[in-house]
Amino acid sequence: MDAVTENLDDYVSGFLTSLSIILWSLVGSLVLGMLIAACRVSPVPPLQRFGAFWVTTFRNTPLSVVLFFCAFGLPELGVIRSFFFFGVLGLVLYTSAFVCEAVRSGINSVSAGQAEAARSIGLNFTQSLRFVVLPQALRTVVPPLGSVIIAMFKNSAVVGAFGVGGDLWSTGLTLTSARGYETLPVFIGVALGFLLITLPAGALLHVIERKVAIAR
Amino acid sequence: MSQQSVLYDAQGPRAQRRTRIGTVVALLVLAVLAFVVVRRLVEQGEFTMEKWGPLINPGNEAFDAVWRLLLEGVVNTLKAAAIAMTLSIVLGTLIAVARLSLGRTGRIPLIGLVEVFRGLPVVVLVYFGVRVLPDVGVPLDELPGGAVLWGLVIGLTAYNMVIFAEVVRAGVESLPRGQREAALATGLTNGQAMRLVLLPQAFRVMLPAIISQLVVVLKDTSLVTFVANFDELLSQGESIRRNLDNPIQTFIVIALMYIAINYALGRLAQYLERRQSRTAGEAGTAADEDSRVPVGGGA
């Protein structure tokens, strides 16, 4: 494992870069995913269709293709930003489709009677959403949303291949291809870096799931 | 949307008016956005026949070569996905059965295996399959189809088999206990009960999940482009782009091809799900159209 210990600095900075890709994408995809979900459940038909179109497009396209359009398509439209920005944006767009579906299926899992009851005791739209529908939806949303988020953590590896450089994945490639280290130890190091993120995240998800999962 | 939403009642005249206003505003915003994007692309010369011709004009000299490459790409993508999927189901079932039938301590290494493979990016697992295995002396190149195909298949399988192990386990555990008890009562052994009674029923329940996961595997085949060259759809796109210098156009076509294939698969999953919930006699539970969330969303 000399390859890892000798290049610990590179691994640490790669880990931190991956972590910041992940954190930005986490915030972005939750916000955007909920907005799209709001479109899909709104009473306005064009928004519903826009939401459906969004989900169909981003859920069925490989992440690498989405990232390509962010990194090379947006500059064509005059958007010049860093590749870190484009990479995070691509991951956010892609993940938002999955977040949207997790949230939407959660909302739809609440039986219509619940909202009807809420309205009949005089709660308005926001109140019924806030006090009746969302708390119940949350329980169904947490497990799929959690796995979508953890999948996003792992997908951050692909972002590294689109210009970011210096994340865990590109660090691995630099060490093997440019500096001639053996592939096995180098990529065990890369794998450990990702496990350091995904395993605790999985454990945390498990705890949250237990907390919110109350049999209905 | 025929389905009545939980969130609001049937609309009265005022709400309908508001919805109509909302509709107009939303349409306007979307139209302006589309117009700005298209105009900008026209300015950038992205709509010229020089760039689109090879992809859409059968009279173009490169048209035949381009579509031969793309179709070859689709075939290879489907091939890799199909092999990886089959292996994942078989191995995943074995892991699930082992996990269900092993004792408390025997289960630990399996759980470890599941957690590790599930915690790694697919692209890293593909790297292990394509690069590391041959490096440590696994003779993948002796398999028919070549080393990269099998490296890719191994990487995808490592990830998806543990996803399936969980799906199968959940499927078997969701069956009423009476199924197993009855099977044992008729004199079947544990193994026979699993094979003849529990698994067939679990698979029926799992079929939509399997097809949804196929979409994930299909998209993940494209990750091989970051590791080595294998002529799947995305790599073929790279090859076309390299020769014709029309990246945007080529990738639009490729994205549409992925979407078409995956959308069709998604529809199939929905159809099966709905048919299943009908035959299972609990109509209504799966009435929500495409609410499926893939079990292990890959890239």
Place this chain on the structure above:
Amino acid sequence: MRTRRTTLAATVAIASLALAACGGDEADETAAGPPVAEAPEFEPGTTMAELAEAGTITVGTKFDQPGFGLENLEGEVEGFDVEVAKIIAAELGIAPEDIDFVETPSAVREEVIEGGEVDMVVATYTINDERRERVSFAGPYYVAGQQIMVRSDNTTITGPESFMENPDATVCTVTGSTPSENIRPYLASEQEQLVLFDEYSQCVDALSNGTVDAVTTDNVILLGYVAESDGAFKLVGEQFTEEPYGIGIERGDVAFCEFINETLAENEEAYVEAWESTAGQVEGAETPELPEPAPCS
């Protein structure tokens, strides 16, 4: 690994990168290559004897490197490396159509040689001591040097030193490549300035749409892009490294190494023609003289 058998001896050069799509009528230059030796004699047991006996050779090359090894839409590879391989094969009595070209991206070159999957690798393969521990090199057959390419209107970047003074300037190159390592010491911040992609063409796209400020790699590769760009790009500064390209073969195969060096030395004319019909078609590319070979070991 993708394998392509060249079906045509004729090569369409990098200038026809885009023209490859427009049929073969632009292929004015028909580099027939040197005549294929008829039944050459080699000492039994040598690599040459084995290859001559088999009548076919497997060569690893790049499939995505304009001017050196680029796969066209018909699946044939074209470029200087491909032509050099043909010269060597011809001396072994192997016709161009009997050469199996296999794609070997940078990262797998040592591996495929060690594993015996290819007989030799001609793939813009820089000779260095690290690699010498795993493979042997014949040649060098060409000495490249790393340089910087920028947009023509750029006046702030004048060479590799400029990156220290302009910490906002970004430079793009390929992940895991030698140029990516060579440029690191010149950067004020790797994190902020170094952009890494899979391929140079992606760097070039990023340069032309303004998301990066410079691209760096071997000058002859850059020259190809400058020529294609219609004046949009220019090279700045001197070459700041020396990259001798060698032919990778199994470690310790001295006889094969010496045979390759002799073959190249004896076929100067074919060598020049190979250059001029491929990488040398680029404006500003000077026809190289065959460098003095390094001792075989």
